[in-house]
Amino acid sequence: MKITSLVWARPKPVKIEPLLREMRRPPTIQPLRIHTGRHYDAGLSGNFFSQMEIPGPNVDLRVGSGSSTWQTAGIMKWIEPSLLEQHPDLLVVGDVNSTLAGA
Numbered sequence: 570m571k572i573t574s575l576v577w578a579r580p581k582p583v584k585i586e587p588l589l590r591e592m593r594r595p596p597t598i599q600p601l602r603i604h605t606g607r608h609y610d611a612g613l614s615g616n617f618f619s620q621m622e623i624p625g626p627n628v629d630l631r632v633g634s635g636s637s638t639w640q641t642a643g644i645m646k647w648i649e650p651s652l653l654e655q656h657p658d659l660l661v662v663g664d665v666n667s668t669l670a671g672a
Contacts, residue, residue, distance in 0.1 A: 573601040573657035575648065575671045586621050588661060593624075601655055605644050605667045606631035637666055644670035 572592055576585050592600040604626035618625050628651050632643040644667055652660075660671050 570597060570659070571599045571601065571655055571657040572659045572661060573603060573652065573655060574661045575603045575605065575644075575667045576661075583621070585661070586623055589623055601628070601651070601657060602626040603648060603651060604629045605640070605670075606633055641666045641670045 574585055574589060574592075589600060589602070592598045602624065606629055630644055630647040632640050632647070635643070648670065
């Protein structure tokens with residue numbers, strides 16, 4: 570089973586870490602971590618990877634700063650190739666703009 574996690578706003582690593590930890594346990598699950606790139610500096614996302622021992626993202630969309638509309642459109646545009654390539658069975662989303670874009 571392929572499970573894609575589409576996240577990355579500051580508080581989301583805390584919320585999604587238990588899911589990511591559990592997804593790494595069974596060998597039948599292939600987790601894919603997609604970073605939206607909304608919060609892209611070490612203080613807003615990078616430190617969480619090391620402090621919480623979360624493997625880094627497989628894909629970084631690098632959406633960057635902008636209005637909610639601009640970010641959502643960017644996530645939708647840049648996530649499509651990853652989803653078409655991976656064909657995940659589930660998509661776990663975790664922050665406001667990426668939830669809308671992933672849906």
